[in-house]
Amino acid sequence: MTEIRIGFIPLVDVAPLVALKEIGFAREEGIEVSLHREISWSNIRDKLAVGLYDGSHLLAPMALATNLGLAGPPADLIVPYVLNLNGDVLCATSAFLEAVGLPPDAGAKDVAARIRAGALGRPVTFGVPFFFSTHHFLLRYWLASEGIDPARDVRIEVVPPPLMPEAIGNGVIDGMMVGEPWGSVAVDRGEASIFLSATEIWAGAPEKVFGMRRSWAEANAGAVQGLLRALYRASAWVQDPSNRVTLSELLAREAYLDLSAEVIERALSGDLTRTPQGLQGKIDRFVVFQDGASSFPWLSQALWLLTQMERWGFVSATPELQRVVRNTMAPNLYREALTPLGIAIPSANSKVEGALHESTPAASALGRLFLGPDAFCDGGVFDPAPSE
Amino acid sequence: MKIVVIDLQNERAGLIKEALAEAGFPDVVVVAETDRLLERLGELDPDAVLIDLEAPSRDMLEQMFEVSRQVKRPVAMFVDDTGESSIAAAVEAGVGAYVVNGLAKARIKPVMDLAISRYNAFTRLQTELDTAKAALAERKLIDRAKGILMKMRGIEEEEAYKLLRNTAMNQNRRIVEIAEGIVTTAELFHQ
Incomplete structure (x- = not known):
């Protein structure tokens, strides 16, 4: 049985990875997963880069920054899966x-x-x-x-x-x-x-992604496909409100967040306590683990992040950098791995970001797929490349 | 060359400072955890920074790395010319190294190697110490269980130990587990 070593930071959005291991989704695919809690994102990035981890919980811009040579040791990472939107x-x-x-x-x-x-x-x-x-x-x-x-x-x-x-x-x-x-x-x-x-x-913001070294993913193609299928099932389980209590208890464990289940459940439900005086506020789609194509690694989301890096002067987005960013996302790997599940997968790799104010039907090879909402606070729209 | 060592473990930081001094790097400042890390580093103006990978402040240090890209002091994570092997060794040992102002790689290489070997040695020592501590705690527990058995059953020490050992063998458990059960039970009865 293949053991896949995964690093994580204690946050509510590690949920799909915890479910992957604890609810048994990985084992159903013949995969053994070990989860390793880390103290810093830099550590996670470095350990993934040098091969101490096979996969990892990553902030969405991290794999891009690594591949663009902006931070950390040199490595070639891929992102075949988005763990959650927002949170x-x-x-x-x-x-x-x-x-x-x-x-x-x-x-x-x-x-x-x-x-x-x-x-x-x-x-x-x-x-x-x-x-x-x-x-x-x-x-x-x-x-x-x-x-x-x-x-x-x-x-x-x-x-x-x-x-x-x-x-x-x-x-x-x-x-x-x-x-x-x-x-x-x-x-x-x-x-x-x-x-x-x-x-x-930004209602459609990719928050954490699952990253791997390209070379490792290629050398372990069968296990990676099984892992992505297991991850998809884990995300669906995590998204289901009827599993919320169990999930909160799991995440509360010492090995994961080591906090009270109650405070974790607030984030999972979006029923936040906003002030120390106890003002309650419900935020719709506060964190999304599996809805429509939320876990699909859209090139357009990565390109949006690149435009923001450029906007604030962290990089100059040359065509070469655009190519690196596109090449970091692995939508085809997502498709190959998840097609056997018979789910609706987007036909395109890129979409206009910010145009959907509510859930909207979109093209997919199988059945009907709903995308969005993905609106920006200023009503902005990001079109990555009109030709796509 | 001025080196800043960011380490939560005073003893280890001390060891590194000493070792660096012996190796010809006397200008070493140890910085413990601080919420004004970047300001402090700005004041110290080091040529190289070594950081314990267990320090939560590491992500703050990484910010310096990004900000420096746009301003005067380029800071970079140390990457050896020989490729990935030395980074892997450093990460595995639990230490990160950053170079400031394009310090020649050849000059930091010995510092990095020394840090890796000291971190590994420290981990080894700590594991040995932990094992020794655990063994001592187990022996104390077994001694207490023996004492309880001797008193309750009016038997000699040797016989009490045999009883513990035979019970452990029969139940396929460790002696210390049986001892723990006896001590806990005795404590319950005396409350």
């Missing part, structure tokens, strides 16, 4: 809200207005967990959509979730964009309020 929250610390005269339940527009007005008398500092993270790009996108210049009006600092309480306590950050359950944990401690979710910035 991040944007928080303001209680100290910040008080300092700028806002109530704990202040909305995003109010927070944006205070930042624009320079209410702190210094740039407002937001923490993000990693430089090449969806968090970072969505935060910048939202700031810009509110007329705030991320380079001038705010500071963005990398603060890993384990160090966030300390950074909040010392006033190093005024807010943070973070994956659940770490926003809810800060709310429960009375340290912050959740004022926006990633879903409200």
